[in-house]
Amino acid sequence: MRPSLIPLSLAVLFTSTGLRAELSVPSFFSKGMVLQRERDAAIWGKANPGGEVTVSFKGQSATAKAGADGKWRATIPTGSADASGAVLSVKSGDESVEIADVLVGEVWFASGQSNMFFTMDRVEAYADLVKATNLPGLRFFNAPLVTAVEPQEDISGEWVSATPETVPGCSAVAFFFARKLHLDLGIPVGVIKSAWGGKPVETFTSRxxxxxxxxxxxxxxxxxxxxxxxxxxxxxxxxxxxxxxxxxxxxxxxxxxxxxxxxxxxxxxxxxxxxxxxxxxxxxxxxxxxxxxxx
Structure with missing residues (x-):
């Protein structure tokens, strides 16, 4: 299986399965995430039906109205690459969600089967490199291996920066690719890995x-x-x-x-x-x- 690395504006598509009144966003919109530079990034979640939602980031704001099912979606410009870490806030009425340490740079989607899933803890030749890695601007989100009959609107997981503790669980292909990109460009790089050995793409394709x-x-x-x-x-x-x-x-x-x-x-x-x-x-x-x- 040839692994693929596809750039995206942090857009993983899920469908709604239920209604929750409280203001919320999926877990991949979380502390430490990376947004694609110079794009209108899509941010979405749930709120009270009909409620107005305001998304703010680095002096820019965008508003959206929650539908009858509580779902809302807004887009906000990300600007140029920024490694300083900013707060992305989402507000609706007296409710708010704040996402800290958000970087702007390159975001890539790492997908494939066993070759892409192969993790750094199995690459003994680079054990010293793993121990020496401390790159705050290089971040990963590893999608969990779960199955479901219907598309899910959220998944568990968190963004982590590249450290000796986190790199062993990263895709080796994605790590070396993202590390080179990060060092060559000098800007933040984020990778979302969704790989599973032996799974054809039809596995993740809707009927x-x-x-x-x-x-x-x-x-x-x-x-x-x-x-x-x-x-x-x-x-x-x-x-x-x-x-x-x-x-x-x-x-x-x-x-x-x-x-x-x-x-x-x-x-x-x-x-x-x-x-x-x-x-x-x-x-x-x-x-x-x-x-x-x-x-």
């Missing part, structure tokens, strides 16, 4: 998006229909019959002379919901399209 691909809608529809009619009790009964037949076949096979034994079928697997089974729709959110093995 609506998959339906836009040629031939995919029929596949997704058929697999979801299969899961909808799945009955655990019926599947268990069928499995027990297959298992009994298999055990009888094994017994008969062992009773034959060695030169008369054919190949035994594989032992049947215990039943699982189609959506929870590897190679079936949405196993950890995954749909496997084709797998080929050659030897």
């Amino acid at each position: 609506e998006a998959l339906n836009t691909l040629p031939g995919t809608k029929a596949l997704v529809d058929s697999l979801l229909a299969e899961d909808k009619v799945f009955d655990p009790a019926t599947a268990q009964t069928a499995y027990e019959k297959r298992l009994a037949d298999w055990e009888a076949a094994v017994k008969a096979w062992r009773a034959k002379p060695a030169d008369q034994r054919g190949r035994l079928e594989k032992k049947p697997a215990s039943p699982k919901r189609p959506l929870d089974t590897e190679g079936r729709p949405s196993a950890d959110g995954r749909i496997v399209f084709i797998s080929i093995s050659m030897s």
Whole structure:
């Protein structure tokens, strides 16, 4: 899997799943974050439905109105690169959220499979470099490895600067890339890592998006229909019959002379919901399209 590094204005998209009246922002808008320089950065969250929200940063302000579902979104200019650390404030009525130590610089998204997920604590040759690293302007946000049937509006996690304590958990590819960029440009660099070994991009693609691909809608529809009619009790009964037949076949096979034994079928697997089974729709959110093995 070839890892990818894609610049962005700190925009991770999530959908709303519920209504909360209190003023709030997702956890990735938190202390120590980095915003993309010279862009209109999107800031969003929740507030009282219909309430006015004001976002302020480095002398600039922007307002937004929360919708009926409480969701709001505002954009605010970030200006040039700044390593001094500023406060981004969000206010609505008598409620406020303040995010301290916000830097402005380059923000990159590090995505991929095992190559991108491979962490610095596994790179023994650079142990001395890790111990010597203390770069306050180089920061990382590591997205947790979680699965969900529906897109989530928030994730856990925090921004951390590059220190001997934090670098071991960083993606090695992302660290070396971001470190060079930070040192060459002399400005803050932030990396959001969302990588998971063995997960195809379809894992993180919504059904609506998959339906836009040629031939995919029929596949997704058929697999979801299969899961909808799945009955655990019926599947268990069928499995027990297959298992009994298999055990009888094994017994008969062992009773034959060695030169008369054919190949035994594989032992049947215990039943699982189609959506929870590897190679079936949405196993950890995954749909496997084709797998080929050659030897």
